[in-house]
Amino acid sequence: MTGRDRALQLLRRRPDLADCAAYPFDVDLARAEHGEAVRLASGAALEAVAGDDTGGTFFVCAGGQVLYASSEGEAGLIADSVDEALEVLIGLPGWHDYTGLAPDVDDTALAAAVAETEGNLREYYGPDLDADRSALLTALGLREVPQPQLIRRLHRALLRTEPDFLLLNAEEGCAYTLLDRLPRPPLWQTVLEPGQADLALLRADRTRWPEVAADAARRATALRAAQYDRRDTDLSFLRVLLQHEAQHGATEELRLAAVLVGLHGQQQDHQLLHSLRAASYDVLCHLGGFPDIAAELSTWAAEFDESNHGADPEDEPEFTWAELARRQGRTELARAALLRLLDDAGPRDAALLAGLADELTQLGDFTQAARARHLYASLQDDPTRRGAALTDLASLQRRAGDVEAAGRSVQRAVAVLDGPQPAAATDQLALDLNLPEPQPTTLAWRTLGLGLSVTEEHFRIAQEATTVGLHAVARASLAAGTALLLELPRPTEALHQLARETTQMLDGALSPIADQRDSAGG
Incomplete structure (x- = not known):
């Protein structure tokens, strides 16, 4: 027994206390089973320990925190430990009513909300609610915390639900909605905050420029911060950030840095941008329409700025x-x-x-x-794009450990790419003139890089299926991949080597099975 789950252990040992927790405080250890399989998006452990009479479930997370999931697809963190959760749940029967209260409500208003909710509870339970609450808390060694304080503690926990305690339906992968509607800072504010700090650092200390410029994430975030807080005095370090960003090809931050520098319209910046474009074809294409003369630099940058960037991070x-x-x-x-x-x-x-x-x-x-790629593939009407998306889906499913689904997806990819075969000619004129039969178009995609990718994925699936003992899947995928390999006009030596390795791997896995069968037959 640990100090943070002491009360839970007492409830499990004392049926009389467990009965009181179940009614009227609606923490029922006998209901510790959720209506559907769930998991945390982070992959951290989760254990159901109790439920309530609405079908909701209380889960203990790996760090001891308590997460509540309703039967309606809502979830929220309610405490940092089981003991703290029980203080809230016993101290605030009807706690669901308080998740929607405004965070700036004063204690008087909070107490009034509690009085109204508990007044309704007493109509059904009777006058002993307060006495039973005090007795249960005392027996469990828990504190009787003032109820407004409990509500504020509950709100602080709820606000920490995301990102670390995001609950998912384990089968479909969809996220539960938040249990509360408390105001939270927008994502852009959270993400941009370190960039704003670095922007202030760049402005205050020239010696820190190399440090920020060399870090890709810090450089990108600082440029985003500079996008929304522009100053003429920033030009010198913006040039440094631009030159570092150009080393990484055609990024959105490169375009932003070019705009922020180009808006100043300096002759030396026209030369700098011209040299960066000349040094990289990707940069050349990414900064299209670049003017030949320096006098037009600021106009070019302003047009780029208007079409690609904004002055408000909420618009991003x-x-x-x-x-x-x-x-x-x-x-x-x-x-x-x-x-x-x-x-x-x-x-x-x-x-x-x-x-x-x-x-x-x-x-x-x-x-x-894979879930996102599956939806993307379903929206593609063009056979080549759909086939490519299905091949990528197969790769993702394989890496996710769903080898059988990967095998089905790559089979669908080939079927989509090949399409329906043309019917034999039946037109009498065509037959009289001895016109050639219509030719299938199935070889077209095999001549492209897509042909190599599809073939390779067959072998990768066969290897993974062999590893996990799905030998029928492995044989089917190897056979299909080998057939495709023979049809490729320009297969690479690496692909041939992969085919040989896959064959050897499957043969090696099947040999012991064959030996066992021979021994059993003998």
Whole structure:
């Protein structure tokens, strides 16, 4: 027994205390089973310990925090430990009524809200609510905290639900909505804050310029901060940030840095940007329409600025801030924002879904990346794009550990890319003139890089299926990949080597099985 779950252990040992906790305080240890499988988006452990009469469940997280999930798909952190949670739940029967109270309400208003809720409870339970509450708290060794203080503590916990305690439906991957509607800072504010600090640092201390400029995430965030807080005196360090960003190719921050520098219209900056474009084809294309003369630099930058950047961070897509959070190393913050975007995505969001799949892949969340790519693939009408998306989906499913689904996806990719075969000619004129039969177009995609990718994925799936003992899947994928390999006009030696390694791997895995069968037969 640990100090932080002492009260829970007492409830488990004392049926009389457990009965009192269940009624009237609605913390029932006998209901410790949620209506559907759930998991934390972070992958951290979760244990159901109790439930209430609405179908909601209380979970203990790996760090001891208590998360509540309703039967209606809402979830929220309610305390930092089981003991603190019980102080709230016993001290505030009807606690759900207080999750929507404004955080700036004074103690008098909070006490009035409690009096109203508990007055209704006493109509059903009787006059002993206060006495039973005091007795239960005392028996469990818990404090009887003033109720307004408990509400404020509950609110502080609820505000910490995201990003670290985001709850998902384990089967579908969709996120639970927040249990409360308390005001929170927007994502851009949280992500931009370190950039604002670095911007102040750049302005105050020239010796810190190399440090900020050399760090890709800090450089990008500082440039974003400079976008919304522009000063003429920033030009010198903006040039430094621009030159560092140009070393990383065509990024959105490169374009932003070029605009922030170009707006000043300096001759030397025209020369600097011209040299950066000349040194890299990617930069050349990314900074299109660049003027030949320095006098037009500021006009070019202003037009770029108007079409691509804004003066208010709230106008920037949420995806931008989620991506930047990921680059800052704030994994759970990025994941929570990306999953919320994924849950809200619709038929018109194909480009967003593609970006979400890429970002979730960068986070290593292949299950959610596959979910985004699956939706993206379903929106593609062009066979080549759909086939490519299905191939990428197969790769993500394989890396997520769902090898059978990966096998089905890559089979669908080939079927989509090949399309329906043309029917044989039946036109009598065509037959009389001895016109050639219509030729299938299935070989076209095999001549492209897509042919190499699809073939390689077959072998990768076969290897992974062999590793996990799915030998039927492995054999089918190896056979299909080998057939495709023979049809490729220019297969690489690396692909041939992968085919040989896959064959040897599967043969090695099947040999012991064959030996066992021979021994059993003998």
